[in-house]
Amino acid sequence: MNENTKGVAVITGASRGIGAAIAERLAADGLAVACAATSVANVADVVERIKSEFGVDALGLEVRVQDAGSVDAGLTLVEEELGPISVMVNNAGVSGVVPFLEMPLEQFDRVIDINLRGVFICAQAAARRMVASGTKGSIVNIGSIAGVNGFPSRMGYAASKAAVHHMTKVMAIDLAAHGIRVNCVAPGYIRTDMVEDLIGSGTLDVSQLERRIPLSQLGTVDDVAAAVAWVSSTEASYVTGTTFMIDGGWAAYGHV
Numbered sequence: 001m002n003e004n005t006k007g008v009a010v011i012t013g014a015s016r017g018i019g020a021a022i023a024e025r026l027a028a029d030g031l032a033v034a035c036a037a038t039s040v041a042n043v044a045d046v047v048e049r050i051k052s053e054f055g056v057d058a059l060g061l062e063v064r065v066q067d068a069g070s071v072d073a074g075l076t077l078v079e080e081e082l083g084p085i086s087v088m089v090n091n092a093g094v095s096g097v098v099p100f101l102e103m104p105l106e107q108f109d110r111v112i113d114i115n116l117r118g119v120f121i122c123a124q125a126a127a128r129r130m131v132a133s134g135t136k137g138s139i140v141n142i143g144s145i146a147g148v149n150g151f152p153s154r155m156g157y158a159a160s161k162a163a164v165h166h167m168t169k170v171m172a173i174d175l176a177a178h179g180i181r182v183n184c185v186a187p188g189y190i191r192t193d194m195v196e197d198l199i200g201s202g203t204l205d206v207s208q209l210e211r212r213i214p215l216s217q218l219g220t221v222d223d224v225a226a227a228v229a230w231v232s233s234t235e236a237s238y239v240t241g242t243t244f245m246i247d248g249g250w251a252a253y254g255h256v
Helices: 017-028 040-054 068-081 105-133 155-178 193-201 206-212 221-231
Strands: 008-012 032-037 058-062 087-090 138-142 181-187 243-246
Touching: 008 017, 008 068, 008 105, 017 032, 017 040, 017 087, 017 221, 032 040, 032 068, 040 058, 058 068, 068 105, 087 105, 105 138, 105 155, 138 155, 138 221, 155 181, 181 221, 221 243
Parallel strands: 008 032, 008 087, 032 058, 087 138, 138 181, 181 243
Antiparallel strands: none
16 A cells, blocks of 8 residues: 555445545545445546556456445455545446336346345444444445435335435444444436436426426535545544434425
């Protein structure tokens, strides 16, 4: 590990969108970063961009977050190549829009496996390593406004994110004695490639969304990355067990 590195961060779901933005922001702040996705090829561009633009060590990982063996192997490689893990960002997730009466059990199980079981596995594996290395680290779970408000036809996604919000509190309580902080960052409507595609296809009406959001605009991936960077830094050393809504006021707005 570069002696000037300020720590080592692992980001799941780092191939694009919010995950890639978080990896780049943490690299800009001086951390070595391990970018995890379902294949190393998926994060190759992100890793190379981080190395060339920020001059920190970066590593691509093939990790399936719902598989404890895969996670353990990935984090072991991170420690061997970059050093002790100080920041774990659990960003990997899947969604799907299917009415409750039509949702196959297999689809519900897949969403829960990745969005909830995956967070548990990755957070526990990272925390165990932090304890073993004596690192007073930070775990950041990525939630969603769907974990606070009801969203139609998103049963698995909403249930998993609500559970992540609450699981964050329990993790924070259990890990406080080890000096490990755990928080949740919950994005609202963010201009990711997926959201842009939905807008382009007419599935999402951006003008309607902007009227519903008190700040009258969609967020950016950099808005989410900035929140993750702050809450995982020493500036937030007295913050744990909290969910931060990065949503332009969406969840606070109760008027139809």
